[in-house]
Amino acid sequence: MENSAPGEATAATENAMEEVLYSAEVRHAKGRCTLIISDHLHGNVEVYAVPKRTVMKLPFYLAMLRDKLS
Numbered sequence: 001m002e003n004s005a006p007g008e009a010t011a012a013t014e015n016a017m018e019e020v021l022y023s024a025e026v027r028h029a030k031g032r033c034t035l036i037i038s039d040h041l042h043g044n045v046e047v048y049a050v051p052k053r054t055v056m057k058l059p060f061y062l063a064m065l066r067d068k069l070s
Helices: 008-017 052-069
Strands: 022-029 032-039 044-050
Touching (some): 022 052, 032 052, 044 052
Antiparallel strands (some): 032 044
16 A cells, blocks of 8 residues: 555554454456455455446545545
């Protein structure tokens, strides 16, 4: 990650004792983007094809979420 949130280094060491509940990742292969959402509580994985233009908007939406959480 290019930019890290304040305290991210501290959070990384604290996370060693925490359980991951949900995770999401976007993968790019052969010109296609795929969103993978994992529900670690129930062992479910959902996979969606995502348009590249939507992926390009993710930093904007993540910034909005960061602003709401701070």
